[in-house]
Amino acid sequence: MIPTFFRIIKSKNRLGFGNSKKNQIVLLFPLCPTTTTLYFATMGEAGHDYEVAGGGEAGKTVRYGVVGVGMMGREHLINLHHLISDGKQNVAVACIADPHVPSQQQAVELARSFGWTGLQVFAGHKELLDSGLCDVVVVSSPNMTHFQILMDIIHHPKAHHVLVEKPLCTTVDQCKKVVDAAKKRPDMLVQVGLEYRYMPPVAKLIEIVKGGSLGHVKMVAIREHRFPFLVKVHNWNRFNANTGGTLVEKCCHFFDLMRLFAGANPVRVMASGGIDVNHKDEIYDGKVPDIIDNAFVIVEFDNGSRGMLDLCMFAEGSKNEQEISVVGDIGKGEAFVPESIVRLGARFAGRAGVKTLRAEDERIKYDGLHHGSSYLEHLNFLAAIRAEGDKVPAVDLKDGLISVAIGVAAQLSIEEGRFVRIDEVTDGTFCRTYT
Ligand SMILES: NC(=O)c1ccc[n+]([C@@H]2O[C@H](COP(=O)([O-])OP(=O)(O)OC[C@H]3O[C@@H](n4cnc5c(N)ncnc54)[C@H](O)[C@@H]3O)[C@@H](O)[C@H]2O)c1
Numbered sequence: 001m002i003p004t005f006f007r008i009i010k011s012k013n014r015l016g017f018g019n020s021k022k023n024q025i026v027l028l029f030p031l032c033p034t035t036t037t038l039y040f041a042t043m044g045e046a047g048h049d050y051e052v053a054g055g056g057e058a059g060k061t062v063r064y065g066v067v068g069v070g071m072m073g074r075e076h077l078i079n080l081h082h083l084i085s086d087g088k089q090n091v092a093v094a095c096i097a098d099p100h101v102p103s104q105q106q107a108v109e110l111a112r113s114f115g116w117t118g119l120q121v122f123a124g125h126k127e128l129l130d131s132g133l134c135d136v137v138v139v140s141s142p143n144m145t146h147f148q149i150l151m152d153i154i155h156h157p158k159a160h161h162v163l164v165e166k167p168l169c170t171t172v173d174q175c176k177k178v179v180d181a182a183k184k185r186p187d188m189l190v191q192v193g194l195e196y197r198y199m200p201p202v203a204k205l206i207e208i209v210k211g212g213s214l215g216h217v218k219m220v221a222i223r224e225h226r227f228p229f230l231v232k233v234h235n236w237n238r239f240n241a242n243t244g245g246t247l248v249e250k251c252c253h254f255f256d257l258m259r260l261f262a263g264a265n266p267v268r269v270m271a272s273g274g275i276d277v278n279h280k281d282e283i284y285d286g287k288v289p290d291i292i293d294n295a296f297v298i299v300e301f302d303n304g305s306r307g308m309l310d311l312c313m314f315a316e317g318s319k320n321e322q323e324i325s326v327v328g329d330i331g332k333g334e335a336f337v338p339e340s341i342v343r344l345g346a347r348f349a350g351r352a353g354v355k356t357l358r359a360e361d362e363r364i365k366y367d368g369l370h371h372g373s374s375y376l377e378h379l380n381f382l383a384a385i386r387a388e389g390d391k392v393p394a395v396d397l398k399d400g401l402i403s404v405a406i407g408v409a410a411q412l413s414i415e416e417g418r419f420v421r422i423d424e425v426t427d428g429t430f431c432r433t434y435t
Contacts, residue, residue: 059386063094065134065160067125067149068141069107070233071369072165073098076138077107079374081114082366089382095120097128098141100233125149129156136385139164140193142236143243147174150190151181159187161385163377166193167252168400170244172408172426175401182397191381191393192400194256196322198376200359201335202257204342205324208333209261213344215330220261220307222254223323225315228278228293238279238289240411246292247271247414248407251309255406256399258299258307261326265402268421269409271297277314297410309410335359338371 064080066073073096083089093116096107104121111119122128128137129152137160139149147169153160169175182190196202209217229237229250236242243249259265273295282289293314299307322337331346345354363379364372384391409420 059090061090061092062136062382062385063092063134064136064138065095065097065128066093066107066138066140067097067128068139068145068165069096069098069103070100070140070142071230073103073138073140074107074110075369075374076140076163076378077110077114078368079366079378081110081116082375083378083382084114086365089379091382093119094133095122095128095131097122097125099123103233126152129153129158129160132158134160136161136163136381138162141165142232143167143170143249144236144241146170147178150178154178154181154185154188159185161189161381163191163193163381164400166195166400167244167248167404167407168192168397169404170242170248172401172405175397175404176426179397179401189381189384189393190397191377191384192395192397192403193377194253194395194399194403195370195373195377196253196257197260197395198373198380199322199335199337199371200361200364201337201340201342202322202324203361203376204357204359205326205333205335206260208342208344209326209328213331213346214326214328214333217262217305217326217328219305219325219327220258221310221325222257222307223310224251224254224321225310225312225318225323226321227316228313229291235284238282238284238291239287240290243291244404244407245411246311246313247273247295247297247410248404249291251295251297251311251410252400252403252407254309254311255299255307256395256403257324258309259301259399259402259406261324262301262303262305262307264301264303264305266406266409266422267300267302268419269297269299269406269413270419271295271410271413273297273311273410273414292414295410295414297413299406299410340371 066076069077077093080091080093083091096119098104108119108121120131120133137153139146139162141149146164150162150164153162169178182188197206208214273292275292276294278293279289279291294312297309301307320336320339324335326333331344334343340359342357342359343354344357361372361376364375366375368374380394384393405422405426408425409422412425413420
């Protein structure tokens with residue numbers, strides 16, 4: 001394609017690159033969702049002939065590409081920057097893909113601030129895949145795009161490892177298609193971004209529960225009280241059709257944790273929720289948002305344990321954003337985020353015996369938006385990639401699928417005012433194929 005125009009931009013240029021030492025060429029192709037390409041290269045370099053950002057000692061360079069560089073995609077870039085800066089990981093960021101020029105520009109600006117040269121920018125994931133520039137693709141585009149992007153990655157002749165943001169997809173059917181397609185690609189690792197598992201107080205509580213000191217887990221209660229959904233590019237997160245619904249989009253994190261604490265799979269779900277405070281005065285293309293802002297959800301598991309989610313998204317006046325309680329027949333454990341505290345008590349010792357522990361993880365080099373969990377998620381996934389088949393991703397496609405299925409069942413339960421069995425939303429294939 002011939003560019004409609006190009007500009008040679010001096011340092012401190014119009015894209016706002018602060019520390020440019022050389023002139024930059026920026027070629028802007030016609031703005032169109034599928035074909036727009038903003039090509040950014042250091043002067044004198046062309047095509048693929050450039051040095052990618054990276055460094056470190058561990059093995060062959062693992063080259064990353066990020067698809068979708070909005071808020072979360074840029075968060076991944078910052079995490080990767082910290083991995084690179086650590087010096088122990090031989091990691092590079094080769095390319096990004098995003099159709100939204102302002103997002104591209106912000107990512108490029110970030111790359112410049114890290115001193116990265118030669119980041120290649122594409123408008124779409126297909127161009128990124130065809131470029132052959134990366135070994136790992138981070139998918140951090142809006143939820144409703146995950147399915148097609150994942151299928152294209154899985155069906156691409158070149159094998160790419162994938163870290164896909166939660167939720168895996170917006171429907172169970174799409175998740176199942178991805179799981180089935182990925183089975184035919186043993187040369188690819190796919191990790192789902194259910195990163196709350198890595199938050200230090202949550203990880204500590206998981207360790208305590210798995211250690212058995214609480215006994216058999218009977219009840220898992222998770223309270224998320226937080227601020228409303230943020231504004232996103234083109235307001236995609238305002239509608240269930242794009243997100244899968246609040247209980248899929250946001251709460252798949254918590255259903256994943258419940259399943260982990262319970263050590264079991266879900267059987268049926270009952271929920272009550274609504275849109276009571278947020279987004280009621282917003283209109284996009286004549287439509288009012290339909291995403292719920294509060295809910296109670298009960299999940300019953302196949303080992304008899306129960307989970308409960310208490311979600312409120314107009315609760316900025318809270319000390320913690322997440323409060324988790326796990327009670328077994330011997331004791332109780334709690335985790336508080338962001339206080340980063342874990343409490344642990346046994347029935348026989350009563351209130352006086354409750355211990356409070358501070359949870360920290362010294363491997364974290366960047367706390368970021370999620371209390372260091374994204375950094376640990378990257379470390380973990382990179383270790384699985386480096387193990388070349390000897391290690392599986394900590395959070396796999398099955399985890400992604402089941403967390404979506406619980407959210408879908410909860411959304412349906414609110415709509416229909418009844419318990420919804422998990423096998424209803426999975427067409428019965430859940431137990432047969434995915435447990
Ligand atoms: N792990 C977490 O806790 C967490 C937190 C926030 C967001 N997320 C997830 O990250 C993803 C992105 O969310 P966000 O907050 O960054 O949204 P965002 O709106 O800030 O950014 C999304 C970006 O993706 C781009 N995009 C849209 N369609 C695309 C396509 N087909 N290919 C490539 N790029 C495309 C948009 O132009 C935009 O720049 C979502 O799946 C979201 O659920 C996860």
